[in-house]
Amino acid sequence: MKGFIAYLWMEIRRTVRNGRYLTFTIGFPVGFYLLFSALYGREPAGGLSFTTLYMVSMCAYGAMGAALTSNGARLAAERGGGWTRQLRVTPLTPAAYVLARMTMAVCVALPAVLLVALAGVLVHHVHLGAAAWLGLLAGIWLGSVPFAALGVFMGYALDSESAYGGVMIVYFGLSILGGLWFPYAIMPHGMQLAARILPAYHYASLGWNAVAGHAPGWRNLGILAAYTAVFAAAAAWRYRRDEAREYA
Amino acid sequence: MSDAVVFAQVEKRFGAIAALSGVDLSIRRGETVALLGPNGAGKSTAVALMLGLREPTAGTVRILGGPAVAAVRAGRVAAMLQTANLLPGVSVAELVEFVRTLYPHPLSTARALEVAGCTAFARRPVERLSGGQAQRARFAMAIAGDPELLFLDEPTTGFDVDARRHFWHGIRGFAASGRTVLFATHYLEEADAVADRIIVLQRGRVVADGSAAAIKAHSGGRVVRFQAAGVDRARCARLPGVSQVEVDGDRLRLRTADPDATVAAAYAAGISVRGLEIGGADLEEAFLALVNEQPDPKEASGR
Numbered sequence: 401m402k403g404f405i406a407y408l409w410m411e412i413r414r415t416v417r418n419g420r421y422l423t424f425t426i427g428f429p430v431g432f433y434l435l436f437s438a439l440y441g442r443e444p445a446g447g448l449s450f451t452t453l454y455m456v457s458m459c460a461y462g463a464m465g466a467a468l469t470s471n472g473a474r475l476a477a478e479r480g481g482g483w484t485r486q487l488r489v490t491p492l493t494p495a496a497y498v499l500a501r502m503t504m505a506v507c508v509a510l511p512a513v514l515l516v517a518l519a520g521v522l523v524h525h526v527h528l529g530a531a532a533w534l535g536l537l538a539g540i541w542l543g544s545v546p547f548a549a550l551g552v553f554m555g556y557a558l559d560s561e562s563a564y565g566g567v568m569i570v571y572f573g574l575s576i577l578g579g580l581w582f583p584y585a586i587m588p589h590g591m592q593l594a595a596r597i598l599p600a601y602h603y604a605s606l607g608w609n610a611v612a613g614h615a616p617g618w619r620n621l622g623i624l625a626a627y628t629a630v631f632a633a634a635a636a637w638r639y640r641r642d643e644a645r646e647y648a
Numbered sequence: 649m650s651d652a653v654v655f656a657q658v659e660k661r662f663g664a665i666a667a668l669s670g671v672d673l674s675i676r677r678g679e680t681v682a683l684l685g686p687n688g689a690g691k692s693t694a695v696a697l698m699l700g701l702r703e704p705t706a707g708t709v710r711i712l713g714g715p716a717v718a719a720v721r722a723g724r725v726a727a728m729l730q731t732a733n734l735l736p737g738v739s740v741a742e743l744v745e746f747v748r749t750l751y752p753h754p755l756s757t758a759r760a761l762e763v764a765g766c767t768a769f770a771r772r773p774v775e776r777l778s779g780g781q782a783q784r785a786r787f788a789m790a791i792a793g794d795p796e797l798l799f800l801d802e803p804t805t806g807f808d809v810d811a812r813r814h815f816w817h818g819i820r821g822f823a824a825s826g827r828t829v830l831f832a833t834h835y836l837e838e839a840d841a842v843a844d845r846i847i848v849l850q851r852g853r854v855v856a857d858g859s860a861a862a863i864k865a866h867s868g869g870r871v872v873r874f875q876a877a878g879v880d881r882a883r884c885a886r887l888p889g890v891s892q893v894e895v896d897g898d899r900l901r902l903r904t905a906d907p908d909a910t911v912a913a914a915y916a917a918g919i920s921v922r923g924l925e926i927g928g929a930d931l932e933e934a935f936l937a938l939v940n941e942q943p944d945p946k947e948a949s950g951r
Contacts, residue, residue: 490726
């Protein structure tokens with residue numbers, strides 16, 4: 401447990417110092433939010449303003465990026481460079497290491513959520529009740545768990561050469577097909593179908609429901625839980641395969 | 649108290665290749681032991697087995713009286729591996745501080761940095777270290793937990809002479825506190841200068857095990873040099889104790905187990921010996937003799 405906390409703390413510190421993390425998980429979501437809300441902000445979108453709904457989308461986009469990219473390519477590079485091998489000759493157990501990495505990914509998703517929300521409040525005067533804020537922030541923050549598992553899976557499944565590109569394709573693909581960049585309502589039918597199958601739409605729906613004053617949808621939660629189980633199992637499978645190949 | 653390291657009939661195969669075969673060895677606590685051998689002799693495989701990174705194909709490995717993985721998990725063992733990148737994005741001090749918190753009775757961060765000679769660049773991010781500095785940072789990480797048993801796999805690769813001296817000074821200080829140190833190397837002078845005991849590996853087998861002096865003695869022991877005109881090699885090889893003869897013009901160089909008998913017999917045989925010198929074989933000669941004694945299985949199988 402002491403090792404888990406020490407590793408988690410070190411990983412959080414090195415992640416938030418990383419330029420790529422700052423760009424992808426803070427710079428882009430806040431930047432996109434300000435840009436698109438300036439372009440489309442006056443158009444009403446159902447009962448809620450575009451600036452509110454798009455704030456939720458960009459909270460989800462940033463948190464998902466943090467959860468995916470904080471492991472992904474970095475984990476693949478550390479594996480290739482022998483750092484995980486060095487860790488194996490310390491008392492830190494492999495399970496504590498993997499859990500610390502996943503927990504780190506969820507932790508560093510929080511600043512992304514908070515900063516986009518702050519931009520919404522300060523720039524567009526988004527006004528929500530306490531329950532809506534709590535539902536939005538907690539839902540988008542903790543809903544990033546399946547993407548943290550996916551990031552660990554990709555870190556073990558890809559080598560250091562292909563991991564960066566692979567993670568970016570998955571990240572942008574899931575964001576677009578999840579209705580985070582362009583609203584679900586304006587998507588063609590085929591994309592809407594993909595959105596309902598893939599996790600990102602259900603993830604952002606936790607936030608969209610919260611700001612609309614609805615309770616979280618059981619269907620969204622169930623699908624995210626199922627994806628968490630699938631990605632965690634896939635990560636465990638690749639992890640064991642990696643161990644077996646490296647240390648037979 | 650149980651030995652630090654015990655190998656009993658250890659074999660490790662990778663597919664058809666035997667990296668180690670029938671290795672028996674035991675290392676007592678407090679010893680500083682060099683594992684010496686050419687590249688591909690099985691040194692790194694032996695270290696990986698001692699650290700529980702790999703499992704032997706056959707035989708048993710006991711570390712501090714139990715399985716290797718248990719000793720590692722209990723923080724009683726630490727290692728400096730040959731190919732292990734440091735974690736970018738943190739400073740040397742942060743990395744050492746993290747590692748020491750994993751162990752039950754660690755050194756202070758300041759002490760580990762000092763012994764390893766990292767104090768001057770402790771605040772530098774690890775990705776900005778020179779090769780030698782990175783190696784010293786690895787050393788600091790390895791000793792931060794103050795382990796009972798320390799493994800070093802080719803630790804001075806990439807060091808200049810000065811850094812090497814500083815490094816071994818740190819290791820001696822660490823070993824002086826009663827710790828067991830085992831290092832793999834192919835630098836003979838390091839094995840000779842630092843280790844109490846040398847285990848020579850060749851093609852996955854232990855071919856010699858003892859003090860540097862004993863190993864030198866084992867392989868023909870002494871060298872007799874002299875000049876004599878018109879003496880052929882076969883005649884010298886028949887002299888008592890001689891195991892090897894080198895002829896260079898009128899200069900002869902005989903490796904012998906009994907230099908007194910060899911020289912007496914040479915005089916008795918009427919060889920006109922001039923400029924006689926008797927010296928110890930150096931470790932390099934002993935090592936080469938040991939390594940060359942071993943038949944190459946590839947040649948034996950006709951490939």
